[in-house]
Amino acid sequence: MLTQQRYQAILKILNERNAVTVSQLTELLNTSESTIRRDLTALDEMGKLNKVFGGATSIKHNSGAIEDSVSQREEVMIDEKNAIAVYCAKTINDSDFIYIDAGTTTSKLIDYISNTKATYVTNGIVHARKLIQKGLKAYIIGGKVKPLTEAIVGVESIKSIKNFNFTKAFMGANGIDIDSGFTTPDIEEALVKEEAIKRSYVSFILADRSKFRKVCPVTFSDISKCCIITDILPTPEFAQHTVIKEVMK
Numbered sequence: 001m002l003t004q005q006r007y008q009a010i011l012k013i014l015n016e017r018n019a020v021t022v023s024q025l026t027e028l029l030n031t032s033e034s035t036i037r038r039d040l041t042a043l044d045e046m047g048k049l050n051k052v053f054g055g056a057t058s059i060k061h062n063s064g065a066i067e068d069s070v071s072q073r074e075e076v077m078i079d080e081k082n083a084i085a086v087y088c089a090k091t092i093n094d095s096d097f098i099y100i101d102a103g104t105t106t107s108k109l110i111d112y113i114s115n116t117k118a119t120y121v122t123n124g125i126v127h128a129r130k131l132i133q134k135g136l137k138a139y140i141i142g143g144k145v146k147p148l149t150e151a152i153v154g155v156e157s158i159k160s161i162k163n164f165n166f167t168k169a170f171m172g173a174n175g176i177d178i179d180s181g182f183t184t185p186d187i188e189e190a191l192v193k194e195e196a197i198k199r200s201y202v203s204f205i206l207a208d209r210s211k212f213r214k215v216c217p218v219t220f221s222d223i224s225k226c227c228i229i230t231d232i233l234p235t236p237e238f239a240q241h242t243v244i245k246e247v248m249k
Contacts, residue, residue, distance in 0.1 A: 001029065001030075001031065003039070006029060006031065006035075006039055007039060007042070007043060007048075009028075009029055010025060010029070010036075010039060010040070010043065010049075010056075011043070011048055011049065013025065013028060014049055014056060014057075014058050015058060015179075019055065019056070019057045019058065020055050020056060021054055021055035022036050022037060022040070022054055022055050024055070025040075025055075040055075040056050043056070044056070047234075047235050077208040077210060077231075080208040080209070080231035080248065081104065081105045081108045081206075081208060082108055083231055083247045083248050084105055084108070084109075084206050084207075084208065084229050084230065084231060084247055085105065085108035085109040085111065085112050085206070086112050086247070087229060087245065087247040088109050088112075088170055088204060088206060088229055089109055089112035089113050089114065089115075091168070091204075092113060092115045092118050092168070093115070093118065093167075094115060094117035094118060095117075095118070095167070096115070096118040096119070096167045096168055097118070097119050097121070097164070097165070097166050097167050097168075098118055098119065098120045098121065098166065098167065098168050098169070098170065099121050099122070099161075099164070099166040099168070099169040099170070099171075099196045099199070099200060100120055100121070100122040100124065100127055100131075100169075100170050101122070101123065101124070101169070101170060101171040101172050101193060101196065102122070102123050102124035102125075102126075102127060102149055102150065102151030102152075102172065102189075103124070103149070103171075103172025103206070104172070105172055105206040105207065105208070106124065106127065106170050106171070106172050106206055107124065107126055107127055107130065109170055109206065110127060110130045110131055110134070111130070113131075113134065113136065116135065116136060116137075118136075118137075119137045119138075119139070120136055120137065120138045120139070121138070121139045121140075121141065121164060121166070122138065122139075122140055122141070123140070123141050123143070123151050123152040123153070123157055123192055123196075124140075124150060124151055124152075125140070125145065125150045125151070125152070126150050128140040140152065141157045141160035141161060142156050142157060142160050143155070143156040143157030143158075143160065143192075144156070144157070144188070146186070146188070146189065149186075149189065151189060151192075152192075153186070153188040153189050153191075153192050154188055154192075157192050158191055158192060158195045161192065161195045161196055161199055162195065162199070164199055165199060165201075166196070166199055166200040166201065167200070167201050167202070168200060168201065168202055168203070168204065169196050169197060169199075169200035169202075169203040169204065170204050170206055171193055171196065171197065171203055171204065171205050171206065171226065172193075172205070172206060172207070173193075173205050173207050173211055173220075174211065174214065174216045175211055175214035175215050175216045176205070176207055176211050176212045176213075176214065176223065176228065176238070177212075177213060177214065177215045177223075178223060178237065178238060178241055180215045180219055181219045181220075181221055181222045181223045182205055182219065182220055182221045182222075182223065182226060183214070183215055183216035183217070183218060183219050183220070184216050184218055184220060185216045185217055185218065186218065187217075187218050190218035190219070190220040191220070193220040193221070194220040194221060197220070197221050197225060197226060202227065203221075203225065203226040203227070204226065204227050204228070204229050205226045205227070205228045205229065206229050207228060207229075207230055208230060208231050209230055209231055209232050209233070209234045211230075212230075212233075212234050212235065212238065213234070213235070223238070223241045223242050224241055224242050225242075226242065227242060227243040227244070227245070228242060228243070228244045228245070229244075229245050229247065230244065230245070230246060230247070231246065231247060231248040232246055232248050232249055233246050233249075
């Protein structure tokens with residue numbers, strides 16, 4: 001078996017199992033342990049897997065259903081979020097009918113919005129307040145309040161969104177993965193995100209590099225359906241599946 005073929009086989013096995021030992025790979029691929037160890041070292045250096053003692057684990061990280069509060073998330077990757085927000089604010093045109101998703105990076109976006117002619121719709125409580133404080137034409141959708149993320153969710157919020165046709169949607173995500181797409185921990189919040197993307201001509205995911213290779217319990221969109229605005233792309237293969245803009249490259 002050629003080296004590249006072994007690499008592909010190792011990654012395929014790891015994708016299925018999430019973790020594998022050197023002895024298991026030796027048996028499955030009918031290859032020596034020394035060869036497998038060299039392969040794992042090479043793949044680890046390429047960022048394809050995590051080499052650990054006695055084997056390897058998948059680089060895909062399952063974040064689970066635990067979600068940080070807004071105050072916790074506001075304190076991380078601040079410069080990166082600001083850079084993403086500055087870029088996105090410049091894409092807003094006078095005739096735009098904009099949806100702004102709840103989230104800390106999308107909240108930063110509002111700080112840099114200068115267009116007073118566009119119309120803005122949001123499901124974020126803090127977002128709505130910031131929009132009206134800037135004198136912008138703003139609407140907030142109705143529904144149930146989710147205290148942890150200060151977002152409006154639930155059946156009523158989805159009904160509200162169905163009445164709109166957005167030119168652009170600026171969305172947040174907790175995780176980005178090629179196979180699992182854009183994910184979030186909460187089912188109700190995921191359903192609102194999914195509907196907003198459906199109702200938008202073009203959708204942007206505002207996410208710093210820490211969100212890549214993370215998978216949360218609920219997928220709200222396939223990766224190909226949204227453009228990604230990030231600080232620095234941590235691995236190039238994501239660019240094969242959607243349009244990505246790096247704002248700090």
